[in-house]
Amino acid sequence: MISKLIDRIEKTAAPIVVGLDPKLNFVPDNIKERCFEEKGENLEGAAEAFWQFNKEIIDNIYDLVPAVKPQIAMYEELGLPGLVTFKKTVDYCKEKGLLVIGDIKRGDIGSTSEAYAVGHLGSVKIGDKVFRGFDEDFATVNPYLGSDGVKPFISVCNTEDRGIFVLVKTSNPSSGEFQDRVIDGRALYELVGEQVEKWGLDSMDGSYSNVGAVVGATYPEQGKVLRDIMPHAYILVPGYGAQGGKGKDLVHFFNKDGLGAIVNSSRGIIAAWKSENYSQFNDGKVGEAARAAVIDMKKDIADALANR
DSSP states (O other): OHHHHHHHHHHHTOOEEEOOOOOGGGSOHHHHHHHHHHHOSSHHHHHHHHHHHHHHHHHHHTTTOSEEOOBHHHHHTTHHHHHHHHHHHHHHHHHTTOEEEEEEEEOOOHHHHHHHHHHHHOEEEETTEEEESSOOSEEEEOOTTOHHHHHHHHHHHHHHTOEEEEEEEOSSGGGHHHHTOEETTEEHHHHHHHHHHHHHTTSEETTEESEEEEEOTTOHHHHHHHHHHOTTOOEEEOOBSTTSBOGGGSGGGSOTTSOSEEEEESHHHHTGGGSGGGGGGTTTOHHHHHHHHHHHHHHHHHHHHHTO
16 A cells, blocks of 8 residues: 555645544534534534535645545544534545545554454445445554554555554643653664564555654654654654644655655645635635645645755
């Protein structure tokens, strides 16, 4: 699967993934009012507003980027109607030719981990027919429970040609409370990175592995260290834009060939219509603002890589 992502990154010249993480205050009033009138001012109406919001963004960016990353928690907040919107979003993105990284951050052991992996990346046989659950192309995985929690995902990846991104050094301010802890003279995130590289050797797809890593843009020095530790792992880089990451912070996440990393922006793109930087779209032109923000992000990263 990672080879498919690389192919689309090269075709779009955009190592960018758009985080589809809707919140009601990101959705323009005209969309909310229309959906509430149709479905009611309730969970169903809010879920429909999320769907219409997502669809407008997807329709305006699908030709610019290789992938999207919906964060399932934003949908779970609305219960079952939200999960229906999550699934509709995944399916629609794939119809438009986008790869989908399910930001689910699952981590458990044994049959439970296997069930998570099958539900999001795999398939189940019921009677004589095979069905897929959420059907993402990639999923994010929490490695805290060790190999017992990660290997079931790798098994499904190998069977179904899918991929995962394992949390290694996350972008949030308090990540260092655990991830920077020194063990036998080395930071914990380094040890996790080494394990990701080892896991990945069991799921190679060309020069890179289907087992990637999540490393935050807000920690460029750690990213430089981890790039060396994980030569075969593609790095998913959150923290660009709204969390403070800039193109110049990202150069060490990439290899010399310009590959090896894909950068996520969520609020900076899907809520661009509310930003002063895109004031020409403040009247609710969600999709047009998102497209402009993607183009600017693409240029920022390309300039940084060209000048490193």
